[in-house]
Amino acid sequence: MTTAGAIRAVLFDFHETLISADRWFAMEIGGIAVEMLQHLGLWAGAPPEEDRRRIEAAFARLRAVINGAGVEYSAQEIGRRMLRAVGRDGVSVEALDAAAARLFRAYLADVTVKPGAARALDALAVAGLRLGIVSNVAYGPFIAWALEAHGLRERFHAIVASAEVGLRKPRREIFAAGLEAVGVAAAEAVYVGNDYLKDVVGAKLAGMRAIWMPDAGAADYRPDTAIHPDAVVGGLDEVPAVLAAWAGAA
Ligand SMILES: [Mg+2]
Numbered sequence: 020m021t022t023a024g025a026i027r028a029v030l031f032d033f034h035e036t037l038i039s040a041d042r043w044f045a046m047e048i049g050g051i052a053v054e055m056l057q058h059l060g061l062w063a064g065a066p067p068e069e070d071r072r073r074i075e076a077a078f079a080r081l082r083a084v085i086n087g088a089g090v091e092y093s094a095q096e097i098g099r100r101m102l103r104a105v106g107r108d109g110v111s112v113e114a115l116d117a118a119a120a121r122l123f124r125a126y127l128a129d130v131t132v133k134p135g136a137a138r139a140l141d142a143l144a145v146a147g148l149r150l151g152i153v154s155n156v157a158y159g160p161f162i163a164w165a166l167e168a169h170g171l172r173e174r175f176h177a178i179v180a181s182a183e184v185g186l187r188k189p190r191r192e193i194f195a196a197g198l199e200a201v202g203v204a205a206a207e208a209v210y211v212g213n214d215y216l217k218d219v220v221g222a223k224l225a226g227m228r229a230i231w232m233p234d235a236g237a238a239d240y241r242p243d244t245a246i247h248p249d250a251v252v253g254g255l256d257e258v259p260a261v262l263a264a265w266a267g268a269a
């Protein structure tokens with residue numbers, strides 16, 4: 020019998036929660052439009068001024084859709100739309116896939132794991148919890164590659180990427196996909212993340228508990244909303260104790 024309130028799974032945000040990768044993050048929200056076309060071999064070097072101007076305008080419109088509606092574009096889809104913006108078409112799915120893979124592989128060396136991650140994940144696994152990742156990312160394989168490079172991939176039962184769901188945090192659909200992937204109900208899961216709006220508010224609106232792990236630059240919206248995290252931690256090494264305290268109280 021399931022105890023009311025018992026937590027069976029922990030889902031994590033990726034950037035600034037499990038890992039840091041500032042260059043990759045900046046590419047995701049800006050450079051990706053030009054860099055996808057460079058990896059497709061469209062120009063020998065930097066784009067001509069007219070192409071750059073068209074790509075900036077087209078990508079700004081995608082960012083408006085992303086930020087306003089929570090719709091996600093994969094790296095391949097961004098590449099396809101940026102090609103169209105400069106009057107090119109007819110690039111194969113295989114070429115787009117290969118360009119996305121090359122682009123994201125180039126950022127793997129940028130990834131560093133947050134202090135205490137392996138120890139915290141081990142403690143949660145030993146406590147019998149299922150672990151997963153729910154991340155806003157334009158190319159899903161990047162997460163598994165980055166975890167593999169640091170020996171952490173095996174610790175996670177599931178990785179859910181917005182590029183594959185088609186919708187981003189804070190929309191509830193991507194949290195629901197994460198819950199389905201680890202096989203637990205929302206009330207049996209907690210989400211751990213650094214971003215108050217995407218992670219804490221998103222997870223709470225999806226029916227989960229939330230642990231907020233603010234990074235140095237995180238904005239605190241607690242005074243502005245009644246939607247608050249269930250716990251606040253200073254690092255990953257504090258998460259197992261929060262879960263243990265909840266298990267003791269349940
Ligand atoms: Mg984050």
